[in-house]
Amino acid sequence: MTVLKQLYIAVNRAISFMFDSDDDLLNTNAKDIITSPEDRIQYLEAVDRLRKKRIGGQNNPEEKITLSSNETITIVSY
Amino acid sequence: MDLGLTLYGIAYIIALIIPGLFFKRFYFQGKFSKEFTQGLFADRIITNIFWSIFIQIGTLFLYCYWHEIPYDRIVSNLNLVYSKVVKDEFPDIQFFFIRHVIKYIGLSVVVAIGLGSAAHFFVRLFRLDVRFSVFRFSNQWHYYFTGDILKTKGFKIFGKKGVVLSTDIDVVIKESDGRTNMFTGTLSEYTVDRFGDLETLFLTNARRWKVKKDSESQADSRLRTEIKNIPGDCFVIPYKNILNLNIRYNFLSKGDGNENFNILTRSLISVLGVAYVLFLFFTIVYPWIVAPGFWKKLFSFLFLMFSSTFLLSLLLSFNQKEQGENKVGWGARAIIVLLIVICFLVGLLFAGTIEFYQNFPFVRLRS
Numbered sequence: 001m002t003v004l005k006q007l008y009i010a011v012n013r014a015i016s017f018m019f020d021s022d023d024d025l026l027n028t029n030a031k032d033i034i035t036s037p038e039d040r041i042q043y044l045e046a047v048d049r050l051r052k053k054r055i056g057g058q059n060n061p062e063e064k065i066t067l068s069s070n071e072t073i074t075i076v077s078y
Numbered sequence: 079m080d081l082g083l084t085l086y087g088i089a090y091i092i093a094l095i096i097p098g099l100f101f102k103r104f105y106f107q108g109k110f111s112k113e114f115t116q117g118l119f120a121d122r123i124i125t126n127i128f129w130s131i132f133i134q135i136g137t138l139f140l141y142c143y144w145h146e147i148p149y150d151r152i153v154s155n156l157n158l159v160y161s162k163v164v165k166d167e168f169p170d171i172q173f174f175f176i177r178h179v180i181k182y183i184g185l186s187v188v189v190a191i192g193l194g195s196a197a198h199f200f201v202r203l204f205r206l207d208v209r210f211s212v213f214r215f216s217n218q219w220h221y222y223f224t225g226d227i228l229k230t231k232g233f234k235i236f237g238k239k240g241v242v243l244s245t246d247i248d249v250v251i252k253e254s255d256g257r258t259n260m261f262t263g264t265l266s267e268y269t270v271d272r273f274g275d276l277e278t279l280f281l282t283n284a285r286r287w288k289v290k291k292d293s294e295s296q297a298d299s300r301l302r303t304e305i306k307n308i309p310g311d312c313f314v315i316p317y318k319n320i321l322n323l324n325i326r327y328n329f330l331s332k333g334d335g336n337e338n339f340n341i342l343t344r345s346l347i348s349v350l351g352v353a354y355v356l357f358l359f360f361t362i363v364y365p366w367i368v369a370p371g372f373w374k375k376l377f378s379f380l381f382l383m384f385s386s387t388f389l390l391s392l393l394l395s396f397n398q399k400e401q402g403e404n405k406v407g408w409g410a411r412a413i414i415v416l417l418i419v420i421c422f423l424v425g426l427l428f429a430g431t432i433e434f435y436q437n438f439p440f441v442r443l444r445s
Binding site: 003013018023025026044050062075 | 108109223240241243244245262264266268282283326327330331388390391395405406407409410
């Protein structure tokens with residue numbers, strides 16, 4: 001059943017890739033982050049820190065976060 | 079009752095209005111769907127007629143080719159009908175003629191939907207609406223809220239590049255008692271009315287700015303701002319209450335890994351992407367040219383489309399972030415490869431091999 005489930009996931013991903021709307025306001029990466037509870041908190045806190053840095057007058061502040069998949073991303077607010 | 083006028087009216091609407099309606103409905107889709115009802119009525123009728131003529135020419139060509147019906151036979155049948163109508167007599171219509179008319183109308187609708195969707199997809203895929211103002215849709219808010227506006231001429235000078243992860247909004251709202259409040263949050267959705275004006279904003283992780291006195295003393299007039307979380311999953315703000323709003327984009331910076339590896343991976347992805355697009359084009363076009371008979375063309379097309387869908391799922395399986403049971407393993411990939419081959423061969427079988435060599439004689443190894 002696991003292989004069948006993987007098959008279903010693979011085909012579902014292909015169909016979503018073809019028919020997903022490109023009008024979403026959240027980027028695909030952002031959607032993956034927001035759907036994970038741990039990553040969501042990290043992301044929103046990083047965005048909050050960026051906002052405070054910009055209010056403080058810092059130009060192009062950056063924040064690095066490590067997601068639950070061990071991927072490190074850098075968020076920039078110009 | 080004037081039979082001719084009635085029949086002409088019906089034929090006019092079916093032939094010159096409906097295909098254009100479907101084309102525009104599927105071109106203006108998603109966040110741009112409200113544009114379908116915008117504009118002067120006369121302007122919309124004229125553009126409908128223009129696109130309908132274009133679609134009818136294409137449909138007529140396709141229908142005659144697929145059913146192997148000579149164009150002269152269609153003209154002679156229509157002349158027979160016309161000669162009866164002119165004499166105010168009801169035309170002698172056979173059942174097969176009605177069947178052909180229904181199929182033709184259905185095909186014209188399908189062609190209109192296909193062309194409209196393809197045109198929308200083409201414009202959005204290559205961001206032609208962002209690069210060239212002539213293609214730009216009237217929903218300007220979409221370009222501001224997604225960050226696409228930064229790629230237009232007017233904003234390019236600011237040099238802001240990168241992928242926009244999310245958009246944060248700061249709004250000042252006027253309350254019914256005249257006071258103002260400021261809210262901030264991540265924009266997750268918005269709606270526009272039928273005229274294209276902003277209607278509602280939906281924020282997640284919404285917070286309210288609060289201004290407080292810094293001390294208990296009446297003499298001390300220092301103020302401080304604090305931000306308070308608004309509990310809830312979605313904060314709805316009607317646009318009519320908004321005095322002004324500020325948009326902040328959060329970009330995903332480029333990775334700080336090995337640049338050479340990234341270039342290699344990107345090149346490989348580009349090559350695979352181009353190869354897939356060519357294969358997809360082949361699966362879409364080949365059966366309609368080669369296969370004999372309408373039903374064999376259709377089944378050949380369906381099976382070749384299945385094979386291209388399985389191929390896409392195989393390619394996407396190498397770019398996945400899921401863990402555990404949701405990750406596509408090599409067992410599933412092997413089954414996908416088998417399905418690709420089976421569907422491809424069945425598609426070619428329906429297309430027929432004899433016609434293949436007649437159409438592409440240079441492929442034949444022996445004369």
